[in-house]
Amino acid sequence: MSAAAPGTETGSDTGSTTAPGAERPAPGRWTPGRTAAALLLPGLVALLLTYAMPLVWVARMAFNEPLPGGAIRQTLTLGTFADVLTDGHYWRVIWQTVELGALVTVFTLLLSYPLALFLARTTTRWRGLLIALAVTPLLISSVARTFGWMAILGNQGVVNKTLQSVGIIDTPLQLANNLTGVVIASTEIYMPFAILVMISGFGRLDPELERAAASLGAGRLAVLRRVVLPLTLPGVLTAGLLVFVLSLSGYVTPRLIGGGRVFVLATEIYDEAITALNWPVAAVLSMLLLVLFGLVIVVYTRLQRFVERRILGERGAAS
Amino acid sequence: MTDPTTGVPSPTAAGAGAAGAPAADEGHLVLRDLVKTYPGRHGAAVRGVSLSVPRGAMLAVLGPSGCGKSTTLRMIAGLVAPSAGSVLVDGKDVTGTPAHHRDMGVVFQSYALFPHMDVAGNVAFGLEMRKVPRPERERRVTEALELVRLDHLARRRVSQLSGGQQQRVALARALVVRPTVLLLDEPLSNLDAQLRTTMREEIRRIQQETGITTVFVTHDQHEALSMADRVAVLHEGRLEQLGTPQEIYERPASRFTAEFVGRANLLPATVVAAASAGEAAAAEVEVPGIGRITAQGASPAPGEPVTVLLRPHRVVLDAHDPDGGIARGTVLTAGYTGETVAYRVRVGGSGPELDVELPSGSHRPSAPGAEVGVSWQQGAARLVPAAPRSGGDAEAADGGGPAGDRDPRGGAA
Numbered sequence: 001m002s003a004a005a006p007g008t009e010t011g012s013d014t015g016s017t018t019a020p021g022a023e024r025p026a027p028g029r030w031t032p033g034r035t036a037a038a039l040l041l042p043g044l045v046a047l048l049l050t051y052a053m054p055l056v057w058v059a060r061m062a063f064n065e066p067l068p069g070g071a072i073r074q075t076l077t078l079g080t081f082a083d084v085l086t087d088g089h090y091w092r093v094i095w096q097t098v099e100l101g102a103l104v105t106v107f108t109l110l111l112s113y114p115l116a117l118f119l120a121r122t123t124t125r126w127r128g129l130l131i132a133l134a135v136t137p138l139l140i141s142s143v144a145r146t147f148g149w150m151a152i153l154g155n156q157g158v159v160n161k162t163l164q165s166v167g168i169i170d171t172p173l174q175l176a177n178n179l180t181g182v183v184i185a186s187t188e189i190y191m192p193f194a195i196l197v198m199i200s201g202f203g204r205l206d207p208e209l210e211r212a213a214a215s216l217g218a219g220r221l222a223v224l225r226r227v228v229l230p231l232t233l234p235g236v237l238t239a240g241l242l243v244f245v246l247s248l249s250g251y252v253t254p255r256l257i258g259g260g261r262v263f264v265l266a267t268e269i270y271d272e273a274i275t276a277l278n279w280p281v282a283a284v285l286s287m288l289l290l291v292l293f294g295l296v297i298v299v300y301t302r303l304q305r306f307v308e309r310r311i312l313g314e315r316g317a318a319s
Numbered sequence: 320m321t322d323p324t325t326g327v328p329s330p331t332a333a334g335a336g337a338a339g340a341p342a343a344d345e346g347h348l349v350l351r352d353l354v355k356t357y358p359g360r361h362g363a364a365v366r367g368v369s370l371s372v373p374r375g376a377m378l379a380v381l382g383p384s385g386c387g388k389s390t391t392l393r394m395i396a397g398l399v400a401p402s403a404g405s406v407l408v409d410g411k412d413v414t415g416t417p418a419h420h421r422d423m424g425v426v427f428q429s430y431a432l433f434p435h436m437d438v439a440g441n442v443a444f445g446l447e448m449r450k451v452p453r454p455e456r457e458r459r460v461t462e463a464l465e466l467v468r469l470d471h472l473a474r475r476r477v478s479q480l481s482g483g484q485q486q487r488v489a490l491a492r493a494l495v496v497r498p499t500v501l502l503l504d505e506p507l508s509n510l511d512a513q514l515r516t517t518m519r520e521e522i523r524r525i526q527q528e529t530g531i532t533t534v535f536v537t538h539d540q541h542e543a544l545s546m547a548d549r550v551a552v553l554h555e556g557r558l559e560q561l562g563t564p565q566e567i568y569e570r571p572a573s574r575f576t577a578e579f580v581g582r583a584n585l586l587p588a589t590v591v592a593a594a595s596a597g598e599a600a601a602a603e604v605e606v607p608g609i610g611r612i613t614a615q616g617a618s619p620a621p622g623e624p625v626t627v628l629l630r631p632h633r634v635v636l637d638a639h640d641p642d643g644g645i646a647r648g649t650v651l652t653a654g655y656t657g658e659t660v661a662y663r664v665r666v667g668g669s670g671p672e673l674d675v676e677l678p679s680g681s682h683r684p685s686a687p688g689a690e691v692g693v694s695w696q697q698g699a700a701r702l703v704p705a706a707p708r709s710g711g712d713a714e715a716a717d718g719g720g721p722a723g724d725r726d727p728r729g730g731a732a
């Protein structure tokens with residue numbers, strides 16, 4: 001009962017937040033808008049210190065000039081950008097980053113979708129436990145999981161040993177130290193995220209709609225194609241965005257499973273900054289990664305809008 | 320095959336029997352001993368329902384919440400698999416046929432319109448599934464939308480429709496495929512009173528125009544009585560009675576039906592003598608506090624307990640001549656409802672209390688405490704069989720049903 005009173009107060013507070021904009025309150029008065037500002041302040045300060053400032057610092061670094069031996073000349077030049085963008089090696093790195101992201105996203109979505117669909121639709125009382133099980137991999141550090149994959153995919157790994165002892169192959173399959181291994185391990189690592197995002201994004205799914213479709217003559221495949229898929233597409237898109245972005249910035253898996261042969265932006269930035277001590281180049285690559293993120297967000301928003309329009313019934317009878 | 324209505328000693332039950340078991344094979348849609356037990360649930364949701372719907376008829380399935388109406392409808396549609404029993408259409412067993420091959424139109428209680436399609440898209444869906452070529456598809460969608468008077472909203476998103484419009488889209492979507500059977504699950508329950516009346520007439524009009532055999536679930540007795548050719552009263556998963564609206568209302572086969580359909584005075588009585596037999600069966604019974612009266616309906620042997628049904632609007636009160644009626648009564652309460660005045664009257668000094676409903680304006684209202692003569696027309700009093708389901712009790716044991724639950728009702732008058 002005592003908890004209800006403050007609750008109702010807050011309720012009326014938020015209800016009146018629009019009023020102060022119309023008639024400006026006295027300078028000394030405490031208003032709901034000011035309460036909100038005060039509550040936001042700590043978070044804002046933290047964000048400024050830990051995110052915005054480093055970002056500005058990195059951006060600034062990109063315009064400095066690298067000198068041999070790790071020294072840096074404070075200046076304002078586009079020379080590092082020009083060097084990076086005219087070097088074929090960096091373009092290959094960018095391409096491989098995007099390629100890895102795309103492959104990982106596609107495989108993660110394909111493997112996660114049926115699982116998420118099952119978990120979202122099941123009525124068993126074990127549903128909660130099953131969802132928890134699906135995300136338990138998150139309890140283990142992705143570094144540990146990557147090492148696990150190395151043990152499985154390596155030339156002396158479980159997969160190759162088994163296939164060889166059964167006699168299906170003679171020479172070991174090249175599953176580690178290349179892109180294939182990174183894709184396999186990354187897919188497994190991002191699946192829990194994808195499943196979680198999909199389940200929460202499948203809100204429009206309603207078993208009654210599937211029954212309605214069945215009563216109208218739709219078989220299981222038609223129900224999936226015409227009802228389930230369109231209604232779950234927004235959730236799939238959001239999961240895809242998350243996986244793609246995570247994969248673009250992924251460092252551990254490409255580094256460990258790539259065996260020094262898979263070059264992506266994250267590993268390249270690390271190498272430039274820590275090994276080559278070339279901070280301006282690392283900063284330029286970081287900026288390029290940010291640009292990639294921006295492009296991904298633009299594409300995602302476009303796709304999202306396209307799907308939403310279809311979801312909301314732009315599609316007609318004669319489709 | 321056990322018909323749950325057989326063995327009930329009343330002309331109503333005989334009529335129901337004729338429409339049920341013997342004629343079952345002639346009905347367009349036939350249910351045989353349908354049983355559904357949901358996994359992890361005690362007792363069955365549906366406990367052996369058998370009935371038959373003639374071609375082109377409209378059957379209302381009437382019953383209180385949770386009695387198994389939706390479950391029965393879903394078993395007909397193939398959306399829920401029966402635990403036992405079978406569904407026949409045109410004499411063919413379709414129990415094992417999946418929903419998408421049954422060719423039945425279903426209107427769901429929640430409408431279940433596809434949110435990602437517009438009105439025309441929803442209506443066209445069934446035709447697309449049937450691979451109807453595009454020109455014909457478009458023509459039939461237009462026709463169906465004209466039928467429900469929504470052709471002007473074909474391109475509207477379904478989320479931008481009112482409840483009544485959504486309901487009509489759902490109806491058009493189910494009708495456009497020309498299903499062999501149309502199934503409606505409480506299609507009017509989400510509508511306001513006025514729209515409900517309009518839609519009742521509209522559904523009835525469309526059903527008669529198209530001549531589609533229809534099963535229509537409702538818990539509203541007015542809806543069932545006013546719309547249907549036949550009414551099936553369901554209670555705790557069992558068929559209480561199957562008959563025309565008149566039969567259900569005027570000759571209820573059980574206390575449950577008498578109380579659930581319309582308002583009822585139910586008086587405990589004892590048989591004195593059977594006055595006549597056969598079609599116009601009647602008996603002389605002794606009602607404590609009232610005396611001997613004649614009641615219509617087949618009766619058990621003299622000395623057996625029975626229940627007498629007296630509808631409130633069939634009772635007449637005479638304020639001028641308290642001793643001129645069948646019994647003398649005292650008005651306890653009087654309530655004006657506009658169209659009628661509802662009285663509660665105690666008969667005799669310590670006799671039963673009766674609900675009485677008189678048309679307002681037809682009489683000078685009596686105040687509480689007034690002495691009145693209580694009477695009713697010949698034939699207004701009706702015997703209700705005391706053990707309504709003697710034939711169905713064997714099944715009750717199968718379904719694990721609480722057969723004992725029904726006993727305490729004997730004293731509730």
Ligand SMILES: Nc1ncnc2c1ncn2[C@@H]1O[C@H](COP(=O)(O)OP(=O)(O)OP(=O)(O)O)[C@@H](O)[C@H]1O
Pocket residue numbers: 357358360364382383384385386387388389390391538
């Ligand atoms: N999917 C299900 N799983 C388990 N039990 C169910 C399920 N559907 C219905 N039931 C139970 O079966 C019984 C009958 O349900 P049903 O939906 O057929 O009732 P109804 O007559 O349609 O009621 P209402 O008028 O409230 O819609 C109820 O006790 C209900 O709780």
Ligand SMILES: [Mg+2]
Pocket residue numbers: 388389390504505
């Ligand atoms: Mg229901």
